Amino acid sequence: MKLFKTNVSALFAAATLFSSSLIVVQTSFAQTTGKVVAPSSLKTPIANRAISESEVLSAQKGWGDALVAISTTYDTKGIEAARALAEKVIDTAYAYQFGPVLFKPTLTLAPQTFRTTRAGALAYFVGGDPNFPMDKGFALKHWRKVEVKNAAIFISGDTATTIGNVIFTDKDGNIVTVDKTWQYFKDDNGKLRIILHHSSLPYTAK
Amino acid sequence: MKLFKTNVSALFAAATLFSSSLIVVQTSFAQTTGKVVAPSSLKTPIANRAISESEVLSAQKGWGDALVAISTTYDTKGIEAARALAEKVIDTAYAYQFGPVLFKPTLTLAPQTFRTTRAGALAYFVGGDPNFPMDKGFALKHWRKVEVKNAAIFISGDTATTIGNVIFTDKDGNIVTVDKTWQYFKDDNGKLRIILHHSSLPYTAK
Amino acid sequence: MKLFKTNVSALFAAATLFSSSLIVVQTSFAQTTGKVVAPSSLKTPIANRAISESEVLSAQKGWGDALVAISTTYDTKGIEAARALAEKVIDTAYAYQFGPVLFKPTLTLAPQTFRTTRAGALAYFVGGDPNFPMDKGFALKHWRKVEVKNAAIFISGDTATTIGNVIFTDKDGNIVTVDKTWQYFKDDNGKLRIILHHSSLPYTAK
């Protein structure tokens, strides 16, 4: 439990540091000659908007930790606390504040399949919105563990896309496996945000 | 029938023009002053790797036209002709020649859910590959019409992502609707290629 | 005079709208079928981070207008007003708040040739900084007109680069021509910011 709390904190830290942050500014050894020079003179300031694989894996882990955190909060503190946390998670991990998000959650039904607005995402995770009457709250299903198994990753530069399985385990040990695609972009503060999220139950031949 | 033939031809034209093509080089009126000058002196050469919305819509239409073409070829000329066409379509519309593609077709079963290789994509579309014994050939299902209804589009620059419904109609008027995400990147020849394709049947509450 | 004031206002408007703005969210007609449907159902939400040519030309014009505005402010209201305006221009048009900027101004001398920090940019434009003792203030040279003649433009997606001549005319009609490269990126609010600026006097054979 401690562990994911640390991770969720890290997730939120990025948001609260918003105003003072940078595009992942690095310093590095960039002279191409072999001459020995004092270390300080070797550092080249770098503004790097490219996404690395480790940033992608960290964003995936952050999403899973956040889902477990909402579930656990619901079980221990009730729906209001869970909803408040879900709002924070959505504002931190998704890109709704910049425009529409391409979100097809696992269990939505037509004609509300796609949740391009923040309200639609929140309703999916914690339910209770009369505008989305079929939503029961996916994050309220007592999840305790989220495992990501990537099948392939595409890093195009300042966006990155993953596809693979995500395996959810609830408090009673029940397991649900989904096929999931996420696409992230790196925002001006160097943080990955979900701009695309397509989740679906595996096809079962009849 | 004429219509889609033209469209499929256009799709292949991009591939055959490969060697002489450019990064969508435009000429344009780029001087910022209001002075009247001779048109010739106004043209600024532009190399443009950004993807436009109309390029995205055209790529979607090309995919649908190609699927109908494979189905119709199968019905009129048999499996060998259909397979040959499917290979052309895959090589023209997808990005397998550059690396793994993030492809989760509608009807694949674990443990072969994700088709990151060209062989896996071909097997899905036309079947007949002993390495993918559960594949029956999605493109052989007598499709006659493909309609795309986008729910949202994200253009990140030289990649673009769409999410929405795709509605397939076969020769008997049967209709199948899927939830579909495509991500394209613009290659060095200015052509959009599918790097991500996640398709799933709509969720149905039990 | 009226004219550039409008333009400079537009430049600053982008900054003040900061908190509520989006990634250039568009609505558009994105269905690929020819069926007649009600206009409202045709609109697809689009988040577009790609840079268009017109956005590039507008950013170039904004820079020229801002330089003339600083010069005119200096001539009519003095150095303090000019410096305050220059700070606004730098914060609005450049990307220093996100990290280092690749700025080589026209008239800087070694070892202070490159101005990767905001302080270095401000000193170049309005002088008066003891840390940059060779700077006399390029924006204080009574400029009244700035004309951009692009030789070529490269749009890579969410960044764009231009190269060409920029011609400055001062209040006495003196003209200076420079060779200039600008690279912009589109920030999370849909605004172009200068991340690279290399300016140099034309080479003159001896």
Place this chain on the structure above:
Amino acid sequence: MKLFKTNVSALFAAATLFSSSLIVVQTSFAQTTGKVVAPSSLKTPIANRAISESEVLSAQKGWGDALVAISTTYDTKGIEAARALAEKVIDTAYAYQFGPVLFKPTLTLAPQTFRTTRAGALAYFVGGDPNFPMDKGFALKHWRKVEVKNAAIFISGDTATTIGNVIFTDKDGNIVTVDKTWQYFKDDNGKLRIILHHSSLPYTAK
């Protein structure tokens, strides 16, 4: 001498491998769980179009090595061999085959300041083109050493830009320092190509 020959060979190797190459496909350890699994099942295929800092530094070094190679070839084998090598270097290191390149060489004179075509680049490096009568051949100036000192680097994803000094030393020990900006993009084969090159002599106050 051996050393740069190796480097130049590496530069050309990328071009000759053209047909079989990929978008820098990596395999990596991408599962986010801590479970011990067999190494083979841990590898996620990755298509990575992002540019790393080391790729940038390697491209810079390749350019310097190529310039010294042309100079040395000219001194030992004459102008025809030097021109042939220069053509190879331009086709390998620049992006002219995809469209216009934003190239402002150090010593060009108006009205031929900007060399957006391959012919203009070749004339600059080895001269002898009646269409560019003022070009004497920058690469024929007996260069023996090229040193790059970056002031700052901007990596936007699949393009990267550098600014700084480049110091040229000829066979007699004469030194020329220039201010130089390069922008690269990663092509479909994973190779960096110069799309922007702005070089200028340092400003000298009169």
